[in-house]
Amino acid sequence: MMLCDIAKSPLASGHRFDQGRHWAASLDLRFAQRDGVTRMVQARHQGPLRVQRPFYPEGRSEACHVYVLHPPGGLVSGDALTISAHVAGGAHALLTTPAANKLYKADSQGVAWTQHTRLSVEDGATLEWLPQETIAFDGSKGEQRTHIELHGSARCLGWEVMALGRPASDLPYVSGRIEQHFRLTLDGKPLWLERQPLDPLHPRFAGRWGQGGATVQATLWAVGIEDAPAAIEALREALPDNARWAVTIRHGVLLLRYLGNSRNEAWALCEQAWQLLRPLWIERDAHTPRIWLT
Structure with a gap:
């Protein structure tokens, strides 16, 4: 077989080296309260x-x-990750990851990766979505989608910390x-919709009206x-007094934003905000996941 034939045909394992490359992985979690204890009642994976x-x-x-584990430690061209979590009424789940998520450089074909996260929280349930940061390598191409469906009095707090490049x-x-x-969304009604392209060749990436050349950004939300x-x-009283972050509330969604050049600063800001908000939000002190300390 010629090299050109290898490039055009799938290998026995199903892996490809052309535009048809697609390596799927999925995780479907469900939490419910049983006898006063929140239990993980489903953990289907592929x-x-x-x-x-x-x-x-x-x-x-x-x-x-x-702790959500992705043993490869990052996404390459063709990867398609889907993470779903459903929290039933009365249950309380806190999801995090053991390490940073890495978005690697696209292959010679320029094939993109995808990462879709769907979080569903029923009336009377609570979900904390606290993944460690994402690091995008130069040349990475892909799409991230996060869809949060809340119902009734559902409560949800989460964040996304993104570091661009490796300065x-x-x-x-x-x-x-x-x-x-x-x-x-809350009961199907949109509360917060956002689309953001991160493209170094687009004027907004360097423009003061957009990314402003910043290499790290973070968003924390709470409902x-x-x-x-x-x-x-x-x-505003407790967090560092600088121009790299701001906080507001829209349609019942508290949004805290960071735009700067330090992963450590962004992470510390989000963690400190979570520690301050949690007692006000659910009348519980923040309990740092042990995995963050290892």
Whole structure:
């Protein structure tokens, strides 16, 4: 077989090296309350997506902590990750990851990757979505979609921290394209819709009206805070006084934004905000997942 034939045909394993490359992985989690304890009642998976056993560091009657594992550690051309989590009424789940997610450079064919996250929270349920940061390598191409469906009095708090390039290694993000979509609804009504292209060749990437040349950005959202104005005031008093972050509330969604050049600063800001908001939000002190400390 000629090299050109190898490039055009799938291997025995199903892997390809052309535009048809597609390596799918999925994880479908479901949480429900049983006898006063939030239990992970379903964990279906396909491909390299797993979870560790549930942890209860806050006590059996409190949040069920689960670590979402992706053993490859990052996405390459053709990867298609789908993560779904459903939290039933009365249950409380906290989901996080053991390490940063890496978005690697596209292959010679320029094939993109996709990562879709769907979070569904029923009336009376609580979900915390706290993944560690995402690092986009130069030349990465792909699409991220996050869809959050809330119902009734559901409460949800989460964040997304994105670092573009690897400045410490003198490898900035100067090529590629990442498109982010966020959609948050309550009983089917849109509360927060956002689309953001991250393209170094687009004027908004360097323009002061857009990305402004920043290499790190973060968004924290929270729904279900009873006194949101007081929460915003508390954040403004407690968090660092600089121009790299801002907080507001729209249609019942508290949004905190960071735009700067430090992954550590963005992460610390989100973690501190979560620690401050959690008692106001669910009357529970923040309990740092042990995996963040390893």
